[in-house]
Amino acid sequence: MGLLSNPLHPTSAHDFPVVQYADDTILIMKASQQELFCLKGIQHSFSESTGLKVNHSKSCLIPINIHQEKAEQLAAVFGCQLGSMPFTYLGLPMGTTKPKVEDYAPLISKVERRLSATSYWLSTAGKLTLVDAVLTAMPTYAMCTLKLPATVIKAIDRARKDCLWRKNDGSGKPLIAWSKVTTPKKNGGLGVKNLRIQNQALLIKHLHKFYNKMDVPWVQLVWTAYYGNGAVPHATRLKGSFWWKDVMESIDHFRGIAAPWTGNGSTFLLWQDIWNGQMLQSKFPHLFTYATNTNITLATYLNNQDIQANFQLPLSQVAMEEFHSFNDYIHSQMQNLQGNDVWTYSWGNAIYSSQKLYKKAFTSITPPDPFRWIWRTKLSKK
Template sequence: MATQSYRKNFITTINDEDGNPFQNHDHKAAIVWKSYKDRLGKAIDPPMLFNLEEIIQPKDLSELDAPFSMDEIDQVIKDIHSDRAPGPDGFNGLFLKKCWDIIKQDIYTMIWDFFEGNIGIQSINTAFITLIPKIANPNDMNDFRPISLSIINAAWANGELTLPTNQAYGLDYPIIQYADDTLLIMPADEDQLNHLKYLLNLFSLSTGLFVNFSKSSMIPINMDQQSANNLANSFGCRIESLPFTYLGLPMGTTKPSVHDLIPVISRIDKRLSGVARFMNHSGRLTCVNSVVASMPIFAMCSLKVHVTILDHVDKSSRNFLWYGNEINKGGKCLASWEMICKPKQQGGLGVLNLREQNKALLRKHLFKFYNKVDVPWGYDYL
């Protein structure tokens, strides 16, 4: 398993600025170091080409210099979501709330000492830069660069961009953004596309964060191929088609087919065949419960996964459990899969029932809709 993970995460070759490929570790490390040194450690004085007063609402910032009060600190702890980890220490909000009477004095002291300048917390800002490929076969450091689109709402408010449909989107232009994965929906209009590129170039000149347009993709809807090619050439990006992958899930105008979710099956089968020969029966059960059952969860949170996919995952898990690395072997099993999926208190092995889990995960959306939970994708449309 460790070898498989190492091969997946290993960067075999990386190109320098001149396009020359290098495989030697020292050369690759030098390319990565130089790339981030130029981005993060390069002193520049870019001109600000935006009127920040129109983008950022003015606020009274005098309280930023005031000492922290105990009531403020207590309120922050109360507002933390119980099931989300506030930092890399692994302690979630529920732990902080339950143990607050025990740990609060130490946290008060730490915060006040920091305010007075008596302690340094530089280690909190220490981080490792992880290179996550944004394309299938990354070749150089530009394939890892994120961008930001915080200026789009201002352009829409000023009438420089229009909505793709007559549907109102609250106070925001229709942008879906998670970390550095951004999806922007706009009309198929060359003038607006050129203005978007103009805004992004202004953003680059104002911040020093340059946009890599070759990493971007255009997915045309109800357009002829020639018009799509003209828009893509104008923007400097490539053309893709529906369905496309966003955050690891297929997105399109129709329900995802079995073919669209084949990568989920492939990852599971690859994981099972790679570790089976190293495990006994108890280890294989643990693997099914903790690893295999979790791999399709992300898809099941958003999609009604086709029963063919779920049945294949069950079949692979069943054969892996009873026959080890012969995951395609069928035959006699020591117990029915229905029994295996029952809780241990009822005589089963506690293996996750994927069909029921898929239904439960989708029903949580109904709960959020009807209870008006504050989520960005639903609250404003209720």
């Protein structure tokens, strides 16, 4: 009906921007009194047709780049509360700027409240189970989306240490280094999760979705908004929101464990990425030195295969021989150019697993055999 207009750029999203989970809904709208009247009218029509009452006082208007006076007018028009950023949505701080440490205070407080007095009377094995199954699990939801500041991780670790080492009289000192505690059992540790490594492994899941161009709204939005000119993130200047910059900090780690198999060739570099098991920079080193754009993608190259556009002429004899071999290689791969690129991982498939990535961080640690024997024992823990 055209009553509500898309507040985002027309090419950045095809659908109206609505974020909804269960009964928690976010509508992103233009700061227009007319459109707010229309939205209120739509809700009134819904109320009349269903018999359900709409309570606008439970809603909240969050202004973005709007003067306070106008924001108050819009809130009065809709009859709702006026909030500010950051606000909490599904238990996480939401805003246009990076959350501060104090914004994570509810999470830290929640972890500390689980340190009940009854944990004093648990055995060491019981405390270890409590730390691993409860205190470590509590920040996992937040770590799936946000990169926790070092101060927040330190505060949660302080609570985990207190739970594990304190005695009945409130005293107690560490029996082994915390780095040993947060090492997997098969590598000689106690198996408690390292939150920093776990946080990174969970965030890389977003890079998996992004580079495989999964059918997720934010993936399409970021590709269109930031990389619509055929560029790829790891070959351009870091840009975007604080959240995307935090995710992109792990790009080198992601490229170290994943390599693409060609689809349309739009997510990797022609020369400097390993694709289909080959890095063309190493395969054709002389020809590479004549390339006019070393950060070109395979898709961009295929759209314009003119030798003058892609290489500095004249080519040397060795480079020309490599050019012929290069063309033969490209044409041999073109039969696979359909659909999206598929990034496969060092563990042998295209299914991302944060658990497998977490374990890879400790593969260099080889403990003495007795450490592994201890955890294989059938005796109950003390």
